Amino acid sequence: MRGLSRGSTFRYSMVMSEMEQTSPAPGQRVEIRIPVRHNPLLKTIVDRVNSDEELYALWTCMNVNAVTRLGMTDHGPIHFQIVSNIALKMLRQLLEKGVVPSVVRDHGLTEADAEVIVVLASLLHDLGMSIQRGEHEQYSLFVAQPIIDRLLEGLYTPYTRAVIRAETQHAIIAHRSEGRPMTVEAGIVRVADALDMTKGRSRIPFEAGVVNIHSLSAASIEQIEILSGEEKPIWIKIRMSNSAGVFQLDELLKEKLHGSGLEKYVEVEASIEGETEKKLVKIFRL
Secondary structure (H helix, E strand, O other): OOOOOOOOOOOOOOEEEOOOOOOOOOOOOOOOOOOOOOOHHHHHHHHHHHOOHHHHHHHHHHHHHHHHHOOOOOOOHHHHHHHHHHHHHHHHHHHHOOOOOHHHHHHOOOHHHHHHHHHHHHHHOOHHHHOOOOOHHHHHHHHHHHHHHHHHOOOOOHHHHHHHHHHHHHHHHOOOOOOOOOOHHHHHHHHHHHOOOOHHHHHHHHHOOOOOHHHHHHHOEEEEEEEEOOOOOEEEEEEEOOHHHHHHHHHHHHHHHOOOOOHHHEEEEEEEOOOOOOOOOOOOOO
C-alpha cells in the first residue's frame, strides 16, 4: 500500500509503525491512494477526490485548526488516507469471513457499494473540524453533503445515490464519542478512526512542547498490525514503548470499539516492547 506518508510501514497485512509526520507544505498536495482492486466505482470516486480543490482546502483548514491552533494530532489528508485504508482492509476481512454489510442486507446494494460508503465516510468524517472542534461531527454532516453528491454524480440513480449518501452520513455522525453505529460500515469507520494512533500522528504537537496525556500516549504507540484472527475475523496487535500508551487503548480505542457492533469480530492484543520503558519526558510540570 504505497503513498502513505508520516513514514509508516503500511503493508497489506496492515502493519502501521511510525511514519515521519510531515504535514504538507502550503501548495503541496497529498494524493489519496487506496487499493481499489476490482471496484471501478471506488476508483472513479478516489480520482475525483484527488482532483477536488474544495475538499483539499477543507482538509487544510481542518489541520490548521487541529494542529496549529489547538495543538492536537494530525487531522489532515494523511489521517484520512490512513483511516480509509484501515477501514477498507477491515471491511474486506469481514467480507472474507462471510459478514454481510448492512447496505447489502437492508437495501439490496452490493459489496462494492459498501466499500464506497466506508471510504467516503473515512475521508469526510472530520470535515466539521474546518469550522470548529466542538460538535464537529454534526457540522461534518452538512459540510459533507454537497461533496458526497458531487463525488457520486453520474455513478448511481438518484435513489441509490440517496441511500449511499444517507449511509455515509450515518457513518460520519456515528464516529463521535457517544455515537452508536447501526450499520457494519459505520462501526468499521468508528474503529478505523481510533486506530490511527501511532506516534507519527502526535509528532508535531509533541515536538512543539504540547505535553499531555494525548500526545504522550500517542508517542508510546510504536506499531499496529491488522491481521486475520483465528477466533475472530480481525486481530489487532499493538506494540508500545511505554505504558502511557494504555490511555490510547483504554480511553480511546475501547470506547470506539464498545458499541460499534464489531465487538464480536475484533480482538485486540497490546504489549510493551523491551525490558525497560522508553522515557518520553524528563520532567513534567503542572
